[in-house]
Amino acid sequence: MAFRLRQKGYRGSITMIGDEVWPPYQRPPLSKKYLTGELARDRLSLKPAETYEENGIELLLDRRVARVDRAARRVFFDGNDDNSLDYETLIFATGGRPRQPDDLGDTLPENIFTLRAISDADAMRERLAPGKHLLVVGGGYIGLELAAVARKRGLKVTLLEQAPRILGRVACSQTADYFRHLHTENGVTLREGVSIESFEGPEQRPSFVKLTEGDEVSFDVAVFGIGLLPNDTIAREAGLECAGGIIVDGWGRTSDPDIRAAGDCARLPYRGDMIRLESVHNAIAQAEHIADDIVCPGGPSYAPVPWFWSDQYDCKLQIAGLNLGYTKVVTRPGTKPGAFSNWYFKGEEMIACDAINDARSFMMAKRWLAVAHRPCPELICDPSWDLAKF
Amino acid sequence: MVKIIYVEADGTERAVDVAEGHSVMEGAVSNGVHGIVAECGGACSCATCHAYIDVSWLEKTGLAEGDEADMLEFAHEPKPTSRLICQIEVTSDLEGLRIEIPDEQA
Ligand SMILES: Cc1cc2nc3c(=O)[nH]c(=O)nc-3n(C[C@H](O)[C@H](O)[C@H](O)COP(=O)(O)OP(=O)(O)OC[C@H]3O[C@@H](n4cnc5c(N)ncnc54)[C@H](O)[C@@H]3O)c2cc1C
Ligand code: FES
Numbered sequence: 001m002a003f004r005l006r007q008k009g010y011r012g013s014i015t016m017i018g019d020e021v022w023p024p025y026q027r028p029p030l031s032k033k034y035l036t037g038e039l040a041r042d043r044l045s046l047k048p049a050e051t052y053e054e055n056g057i058e059l060l061l062d063r064r065v066a067r068v069d070r071a072a073r074r075v076f077f078d079g080n081d082d083n084s085l086d087y088e089t090l091i092f093a094t095g096g097r098p099r100q101p102d103d104l105g106d107t108l109p110e111n112i113f114t115l116r117a118i119s120d121a122d123a124m125r126e127r128l129a130p131g132k133h134l135l136v137v138g139g140g141y142i143g144l145e146l147a148a149v150a151r152k153r154g155l156k157v158t159l160l161e162q163a164p165r166i167l168g169r170v171a172c173s174q175t176a177d178y179f180r181h182l183h184t185e186n187g188v189t190l191r192e193g194v195s196i197e198s199f200e201g202p203e204q205r206p207s208f209v210k211l212t213e214g215d216e217v218s219f220d221v222a223v224f225g226i227g228l229l230p231n232d233t234i235a236r237e238a239g240l241e242c243a244g245g246i247i248v249d250g251w252g253r254t255s256d257p258d259i260r261a262a263g264d265c266a267r268l269p270y271r272g273d274m275i276r277l278e279s280v281h282n283a284i285a286q287a288e289h290i291a292d293d294i295v296c297p298g299g300p301s302y303a304p305v306p307w308f309w310s311d312q313y314d315c316k317l318q319i320a321g322l323n324l325g326y327t328k329v330v331t332r333p334g335t336k337p338g339a340f341s342n343w344y345f346k347g348e349e350m351i352a353c354d355a356i357n358d359a360r361s362f363m364m365a366k367r368w369l370a371v372a373h374r375p376c377p378e379l380i381c382d383p384s385w386d387l388a389k390f
Numbered sequence: 391m392v393k394i395i396y397v398e399a400d401g402t403e404r405a406v407d408v409a410e411g412h413s414v415m416e417g418a419v420s421n422g423v424h425g426i427v428a429e430c431g432g433a434c435s436c437a438t439c440h441a442y443i444d445v446s447w448l449e450k451t452g453l454a455e456g457d458e459a460d461m462l463e464f465a466h467e468p469k470p471t472s473r474l475i476c477q478i479e480v481t482s483d484l485e486g487l488r489i490e491i492p493d494e495q496a
């Protein structure tokens with residue numbers, strides 16, 4: 001957002017406040033190539049440090065905003081109250097924090113992790129030694145990616161999913177079936193519909209879990225990938241309308257016209273629903289849309305074509321659209337071995353596509369969604385019908 | 391360091407030094423070259439790092455293959471010289487590589 005504002009000619013001062021010690025960085029590699037060690041830390045940065053100064057953007061790192069006084073248009077930092085900053089426009093881009101396991105207290109034991117920041121990945125990586133046993137709790141994309149990385153590094157992996165199946169919230173059963181098979185084939189013990197009753201062993205270093213089914217699973221390291229909670233506390237305490245995320249309109253405006261919100265922390269209108277989007281694409285696109293509106297108001301409302309990707313083993317998953325409220329799924333065989341795509345329909349309308357090793361279907365779906373084209377399910381299922389010829 | 395010349399859509403030429411082992415995309419992003427979005431950060435998943443390779447360099451960079459070629463087929467104005475530049479690793483024999491950036495990404 002800050003860079004887009006400058007690019008569009010914004011002349012006011014810009015201050016970015018972040019409570020981490022690193023300048024803004026890419027999170028997706030944290031559960032992928034950063035954790036395997038293929039990508040070094042300096043390559044995670046979104047921009048080189050000097051470009052902030054070059055663009056007149058003041059970066060305040062390792063500083064936490066504790067509260068906002070809307071009447072005075074001022075934010076206060078953690079610590080003493082003299083420490084504050086005035087604003088004309090305030091943007092919440094506070095992201096989210098991993099949902100924590102209920103029964104392990106405020107500070108997690110030393111061998112149990114959640115993953116959001118570089119510091120989490122660093123601490124975890126130290127313990128992911130070959131031969132150790134990793135317990136992954138949660139069968140969403142982050143949990144599955146972690147299982148794949150750990151198998152690559154030679155760990156034994158057990159993944160537990162409480163719901164009847166993995167990817168329950170985000171994908172259809174056809175996509176879930178594929179990933180179940182992929183992980184099982186790669187040596188992951190994957191158990192669905194099981195819950196943890198308790199962590200057992202030393203308090204600071206639990207060594208096994210008791211399951212509600214009665215059996216036990218031992219582990220050396222455990223990681224929870226059980227969802228994200230939006231960082232909306234400060235906004236809520238400042239009296240902004242929040243409901244599992246900061247409520248915004250199609251221009252990122254909160255219930256206070258001087259305050260906007262973007263990215264993982266915002267709940268925004270999307271095709272008649274109010275949703276949160278946890279993706280890099282949305283974090284960039286929504287922020288840029290807001291920046292454009294600040295510099296030059298009056299444009300159309302934000303209408304994203306959401307998209308997401310996940311890398312597991314040698315499999316490339318690309319998702320276009322959002323399958324919210326789908327009523328039917330059809331599968332299109334790909335043109336290469338191991339490639340296929342699942343297309344979601346809501347009534348007659350194509351709303352999303354999970355493309356597995358099938359970049360062509362992904363690209364086509366994304367383009368169709370952008371122009372609200374309604375492809376016919378029968379044609380999609382027919383591999384002899386060339387997408388590109390459309 | 392290897393010198394890469396990026397030609398932005400409006401014709402501006404940017405010659406920058408990029409570390410060996412990094413991708414041609416990283417060279418563009420970390421030097422603020424306009425027109426390379428690189429949403430996926432090099433995972434070959436977004437097709438927003440599309441650029442055209444100067445014909446004389448194609449032998450050294452190679453042509454797009456596999457997933458990369460599949461995605462390029464649907465990129466904005468693909469040409470035979472199109473590449474997703476996150477898939478090109480900077481090596482010493484690319485010294486002076488010249489690439490042109492389209493006016494739009496996918
Ligand atoms: C392991 C992992 C893998 C992922 N993989 C993918 C993927 O493959 N594809 C994809 O599209 N997306 C992926 N994501 C999601 C993606 O990274 C997020 O959607 C994106 O980072 C959201 O950006 P944001 O700016 O909204 O929030 P964030 O990146 O969370 O940034 C918010 C920042 O604000 C700081 N902050 C919060 N409150 C305060 C405060 N009071 N004071 C000061 N600073 C504060 C936070 O510490 C944080 O640094 C992944 C995320 C993780 C964690
Ligand atoms: S950066 Fe996404 S495909 Fe190159």
